[in-house]
Amino acid sequence: MLYRAPHKTAVDPDTGELFTDLLVIVVPDDSAKSALVEDPSVPFFTVPHFDGYNAVLVQESRLGEISRDELEEILIDAWAARAPKELVAEFFADQ
Template sequence: MPHVTVEQGPRSNPVYQVGRKSFVFFRTPRPDAVDPESGERYPDVIVFWVESESDKQALVQDPGTPFFTTPHFDGHPSVLCRGSRIGELSLTELTEVVQDAWLAQASPRRAAAWLATQSH
């Protein structure tokens, strides 16, 4: 995706940004995302921005996807995904999620310019 920079989070976790706005980041283990059986914090959570609450709900309500959310992210336009489950997505599905995350955070001008190149 164009105009992407990779910043380092507080624990050297990668944070992908467009126009200084995060659209994908690798989250450090947090107490709100834990294994329900062991209580251990998930070490591999990836956050993807989404365009709207309805887009978020479409992803997290489908039990066939690896996406989830936690109360910490209520009202936040993003979904969470375990890195260990990313292989459950096809390359096409993963590409779409990343592109949609980028589009959710890119400026309207950058988004329009990129979308114009995709129709060819």
């Protein structure tokens, strides 16, 4: 998870203001990205600037809208998408 500085490519559609509390979460693939941004029960979204990049955006102030278990699963998947394969295999073998 990375903090994303306010930028003109991510503007709140309701206010026209730049988002000031965005986090970027890398996802394993395009289908995982689609699943998150198309699910109205979670606060994840994307912007055209992220087209073709497997990541979603979320406002830090909205993380409380999802359960800790759900967020943990998303962050583990994000880590597993980038971590060395041997480390990922070791982690999941212990689960």
